Amino acid sequence: MTAPTPATRPAPLRIGTRGSDLALTQTTTVAEAIGAASGRDVELVRIRTEGDRSSASLSTLGGAGVFAAALREALLAGECDVAVHSLKDLPTVPTPGLTVAALPHRADARDVLCARDGRTLADLPQGARVGTGSPRRAAQLRRHRPDLEVLDIRGNVETRLRRTEEDLHAVVLARAGLTRLGLLGRVTETLGPDIMLPAPGQGALAVECRTEDLDGPLGESVRRIDHVPTRLAVLAERAVLRTLEAGCTAPVGAYATLHDGEPARLELRAGVFAPDGGEALVRTASTAVPTEADVAALAEETPDALDEQVWNHAVQLGERVAEEMLAEGAAKVAGL
């Protein structure tokens, strides 16, 4: 390869990231993908966030998006050009001036159990102590195993895993995070969506940039790593969360999958769970969506029609399911 002359080579894309091991591996993967897809140089910029500093319980920390807020401020202030977030930690309310330009291919969205002695949820000892900081996971654990003692835990993935060698029998974590950290060996059971409905957007990353950069070379570079099936699925999942007016720590789960065919079908399962594990309201629904090939053709010919002809199908599926759930008392069940 011949190096372009320095005068014409654009400055590296500066990609903002949180400093945790998980955030760094995630951002490195995205940075490499953008670099490979666009041929541009990329560099990582570390941004410290309140969520990383505080050891307070996640559900008591200043509300939605503590992890995302500092990264977004850095992006708006021009300290970086692109921010990489875990989608499930991103509030559904849009930030003026910022746009999620790419949702790359998502990893396995499911939750997993990491237990002592290779145990599964069904064969944990009576009254076992299980750690999670997530009201959604706690409610579903109690639903299947009312005898468990569910403890609120915090900290990064390694810290939480270590507790299974100390005072806990098990912890529940996102499979995607363990995959990225090379820690899949610690998984003793992958929990299906019928047992543990994942958080909306779990396993997906969101690549955000300033809206003003969308139509330029930066937007063009980032959009290359967008993945249609992921975008469809997470739009439906997050529409559930938004319509229920629930935050990212509410006991709400949603999981959508795309099934091939002519037309393709997007299937959504959504649920709200009473914190004590007593009640649950779970609904499934599906809708026809254009095939990936049709979406690619539209993106080429009439990109302005994508919202109307593609993405709205997913959003409306999520809204419809959430509205049905609200009519059946979802807000009361989940304590929203």
Ligand SMILES: NCc1[nH]cc(CCC(=O)O)c1CC(=O)O
């Ligand atoms: N809330 C913390 C968080 N944010 C994203 C992930 C994992 C990866 C993902 O879901 O994208 C995790 C850890 C976990 O829930 O186990």
